Amino acid sequence: MSDTADAVVIGSGPNGLVAAAMLARAGWSVTVLERNEVAGGAVASASLTEPGYVHDPFSAFYGLMHFSPVFRELELYRRVRWASFELPAGAMVGPGRSAAVRTDPALTSAALAGIKGEDGAAWTDLYGWWTKVGRRFLNVILNPVGAVGPTLQFVGAAGVRGTIDTTRMSLASAATVARERFTSEEARVLFAAGISHSDVNVNDAASTPGAIALAMVAQSHNMPVPVGGAGRLAEGLVSAVTDAGGRVLTGHEVTRVVVEGKRAVGVETAAGLSVRAKRAVLADAGPPRLFLGLVGAEHLPFSFLAGIRRFRYGSGIFKVDLALDGPAGWDGEDLDRCGVIHVLGDLDNMARTSTQVATGELPDEPMLVVGQPTVADPSRAPDGGHVIWLETHVPPRPKEGAWPQIREQYLERVLDRLDRHAPGLPSRIVGQAVHTPQDLEAANPNLVDGDLGGGSNSLDQQLVFRPVPGWFRYSTPIRGLYLCSASTHPGGGVHGMVGRNCAKRVLRDAVIRRV
Ligand SMILES: Cc1cc2nc3c(=O)[nH]c(=O)nc-3n(C[C@H](O)[C@H](O)[C@H](O)COP(=O)(O)OP(=O)(O)OC[C@H]3O[C@@H](n4cnc5c(N)ncnc54)[C@H](O)[C@@H]3O)c2cc1C
Structure with missing residues (x-):
């Protein structure tokens, strides 16, 4: 079997689908090849437990996608029906000690002021910075490194002093900024909660942007969910490709990128399909698998290979999906109406937990x-x-033992911690599904060791260093082969910006006749 297209996209995660949609909208013929039977990558829903319950095995909350320009450009507001929360995000220091973002920033400030007077004004001040400067700063981070337009918009809004202040804040640790700005531990962990979505430590330098992105996006864009499950977003993204004339073929695992004369000219699949790419091959894949497996080390320069071999994945995810016969019953004000609750402990517990995970130990008070x-x-x-x-x-390979042996014991620890913060929740469980880091990788090869971000979020793997120092602009040493997964800038999360940035690069290269 053989076929031809202008561009072949390997993998149908949100980044692959966004890239495919943009190329198709530019008039290219595009074929997306996905190994799984359902397109969408880590955007999916499934009935994992009892009849009538719909779960999201991977991503579930799409504040970042609502912030992203992709949302508007691919008309995801009309392709998907969205639902939002009265309280988009909350954080718990302990039982009975919580804070939450409310849809109206004045209400968030009032609630924080009720815990410690000055924290209300501190939130208002932070949100004021966000609306004027911060959202433009996040736009700089999401666009290609060095993109002139977004940078000028940010500097123009911030001014010289604001640019210096914002840069300093971004380089500081989230714990430092939380303590500088807020007095109560509840407000501090609400500010820092975004850290618990990544493998960085709340005490790490430059951990603040991850914290701010979650707290402020929750405040400005909520944490919307697709009505009916995350799979509806995957379908929306697929429709953006097919409406523009592209094709999405599932059940096709790409096993080889065909390289001729230092140029990618097509791909081959496990089932014997070969697709010729007239202009480009885009890979929504992990760098080690792509370059050492599908391409082959023999086609790549030594220095690039050394960088790929150094590429690190972050910690793993232990994923639990529960079906309840009633509400959770949180011991925290209004939390039964909240979208995403971060059970964190104080800032010190956050730091201790990340250190335990990084050193291969199972956290005794995990951040949930x-x-x-x-x-x-x-x-x-x-x-x-x-x-x-x-x-x-969690550590992908804990010192305590292999996941198949310790998974039930760790689930008990997680449920115990839930029970302390939502008393009686375990007694309301009518169905459950548990996925260890290895289970996640088996479901999607990009989730190496269960890492949800496509590679560690440490500073040495961000910006111009992602995936390999110098190769951060989506092209690769193989002409016509581009990387469009979360493993390159700006990294993990369902924002589609890697796909968008990559497609723009491909189209620009085509104009200057390089592809
Ligand atoms: C448990 C979990 C929870 C998360 N929660 C959130 C959240 O709430 N909000 C949020 O914004 N982000 C969340 N994320 C992160 C987000 O889902 C990912 O960062 C994002 O999906 C990355 O998109 P991607 O397109 O780069 O890759 P992926 O979504 O991983 O998709 C890659 C696709 O490529 C396919 N593929 C790979 N190799 C091949 C091959 N050789 N041939 C054919 N197909 C191939 C894979 O099967 C997969 O379908 C979460 C992730 C996980 C795992």
Whole structure:
């Protein structure tokens, strides 16, 4: 079997689909090849537990996608029906000690002021910075490194003093900025909660942007969920490709990128399909698998290979999906109406937990990110029921033993911690599904060791260093081969910006006749 297209996209994660849609909209013929039977990568839904309950095995909350220009450009507002939360995000220091973002920033400030007077004004001040400067700063981070337009917009809004202040804040640790700005531990962990979605430590230099992105995007864009499950977003992205004339073929694992004369000219799949790429091959794949496996080291320069071999994945995810026959029953004000609750402990516990994970130990007080999509979208459970989406960072290979042996014991630890913060929650469980880091990788080869971000978020792997120092602009040493996965800038999260940035690069290269 053989076929031809202007561009072949390997993998149908959000980045692959966004790249494909943009190329198709530019008039290119595009074929997306996905190994799984359903397109969407880490954007999917499934009935993992009991009849009538719909779960999201991977990503579930799409504040970042709502912030991203992709949302508007691919008309995701009309392709998907969205539901939002009265309280998009919350954080718990301990039982009965919590803070939450409310849809109206004045209400968030008032609630924080109720905990410690000055924290209300501190939130108002932070949100004021966000609306004037911060959102433009995030736009700089999401666009290609060095993109002139977004940088000028940011500097223009911030001024010289604001640019210096913002740069300093971004280089500081999230714990430092949390302590500088807020007095109560509740407000501090609400500010820092975004850290619990990544493998960086709250005390790491330059950890602040990850914290700010979550807290401020939750405040400005909520944490919306697709009505009916994350799979509806995957379908929306697929429709953006097919409406523009592109094709998405599932059940086709690409096993080889065909290189002729130092140029990528097509791909071959496990099932014997070969697709010739007239102009470009885009890979929504992990760098080691792509370059050492599908391409082959013999086609690549030594220095690039050395960089690929150094590429590190971050910690793994232990993913728990629960079906409940009633609400969670949180011991925290209004948290039963909250979208994403971060059970974190104080800043010191956050730091200790990340260190335990980084040194291969199972955290004794894990940071739990607990989603309640049914609060906004009751269609995902039978009447009165709820689903709980829970992720927590763990070592992929714990010192305590292999995951198949320790998974039940660790699940107990997670449920115990939940029980202390939402008393009686375990007794409301009517169905459960648990995925270890290895289970996640088996479901999607980009989730290496269960890393949800496509590679560690440490500073040495960000910006111009992602995936390999110097190769951060989507092209590769093989002409016509581009990387468009979360493993390159700006990294993980469902924002589609890697796909968008990559497609723009491909189109620009085509204009100057390089592809
Ligand atoms: C448990 C979990 C929770 C998360 N929660 C959130 C969240 O709530 N909000 C958020 O914004 N982000 C979240 N993320 C992160 C987000 O889902 C990812 O960063 C994002 O999906 C990355 O998109 P991608 O297109 O780069 O790759 P992926 O989504 O990983 O997709 C890659 C696709 O390529 C396919 N593929 C790879 N190799 C081949 C091959 N050789 N041939 C054919 N197909 C191939 C894979 O099967 C997969 O379908 C979460 C991730 C996980 C795992």
